[in-house]
Amino acid sequence: MSQKVRWGILATGGVAERMATDLAALEGAEIVAVASRTEASAKAFAERFGIPRAYGDWAGLVADAEVDVVYVATPHHAHREAAGLALEAGKAVLCEKALTLNSGEAEELVALARDRGRFLMEAMWMYCNPLVLRLAELVRGGAIGEVRTVQADFGLPGPFAADHRLRDPAVGGGALLDLGVYPVSFAHLLLGEPDSVQAHALLSPEGVDLNTGMLLGWESGASALLSCSLVADTPLTASVTGTEGRIEVPRGFFFPERFTLHRPGREPEEFTATDDPLTFRHEAAEVMRALRAGETESPLVPLDGSLAVMRTLDAVRERIGVRYPSEQAVHVSDR
Structure with a gap:
C-alpha cells in the first residue's frame, strides 16, 4: 500500500459529509472516489469535496483499483449488501454502526471478511x-x-x-x-x-x-x-x-x-x-494504522465485540x- 491511504465513500448523506470533511483534514488520507444510487448525487458530492471520481452505482466504486478502503455510510438496512460487495471486491471496509440490521447479518459479514482476509471495522468512533x-x-x-x-x-x-x-x-x-x-x-x-x-x-x-x-x-x-x-x-x-x-x-x-x-x-x-x-479522524486514523500494519481488524473495535453488541x-x-x-x-x- 502507498503511503497515502485512498478512500472511497459509499453513500452521500450527512454522515458521509462529516467523514469527508474529517478525512480532508487527516494527514495521509485521500478521498479518490464516491458512489451513490444516482450519478447526480455522487457528482454533486464529488464536486463539493473535490473528489476526482463519482459513480452512480456501488459496483463502480468497489471495482476502482485506486480505492484501498471503502467507507459505508448507507442506512442500516444496506450495510450487509454494501460492505459485502466491497469485501468481495477485495477492499477493506469501515462500516457505519450499527454494523448491520441484526446479528445474523453481522455474522455473515464478519465471516466473509475473515474468509477473504480483508479488513473490516464497525465505525464506532466512540x-x-x-x-x-x-x-x-x-x-x-x-x-x-x-x-x-x-x-x-x-x-x-x-x-x-x-x-x-x-x-x-x-x-x-x-x-x-x-x-x-x-x-x-x-x-x-x-x-x-x-x-x-x-x-x-x-x-x-x-x-x-x-x-x-x-x-x-x-x-x-x-x-x-x-x-x-x-x-x-x-x-x-x-x-x-x-x-x-x-x-x-x-x-x-x-x-x-x-x-x-x-x-x-x-x-x-x-x-x-x-x-x-x-x-x-480518530477512527479513520485507526483504520489507516491497521491497514499499514497489515491487520485485518482493529484491537480498538474488534469484530467479536461488534458481534456481541x-x-x-x-x-x-x-x-x-x-x-x-x-x-x-x-x-x-x-x-
Missing part, C-alpha cells in the same frame, strides 16, 4: 476517542474497584415525521440502531456482553421504537441502565460506579470533552480532551417486539 480509551483504561486498572453500575442515555427531542428515515422500519429505523447503539456499546466496553437483557419501549404506528429503556445484567452482579429516545432530549450523559469510586461523563458522553473521577477521601480528578472530540441489540428488539420487514427471523442468543 471506541477510538482518546478520552474514552483513557476512561476504559482507568476502569480496567481498578481505579474505581469492581464495576457495579453503568448508566448512559442518548435521546433526541424530535418530533420526526412519519416519513422520516428514523421512523421507517424498512431501513432499520427507530431509536435503537441509530442512538441506542451508543449506550449499549459503552456498557459493553466496560463490562463485556451481558448475561441478561430486559427492555421496555414506546413503539410508533410504523412499528419502530421511539423510546426504549434497557436493563442489562452480568453474573458479576453488575448492571447497566440505558435508554434511547426519538421523542425526548435526554441528558446524553454516562456514569460508571464501582466499589471504590465512580466516573461521571457530562453531556456528549460518546465524544467527551472531559470526565471526572470521584474516589472517597480524595479530591475529584478531571480528565480533559487534548483536541476536538467531535471528529471522525449486535446480539444485545437483537435481544432488546425481541423484548420490545420490533422486527424489520426484511427479516425472516431475528437472531437472538439464548439468554
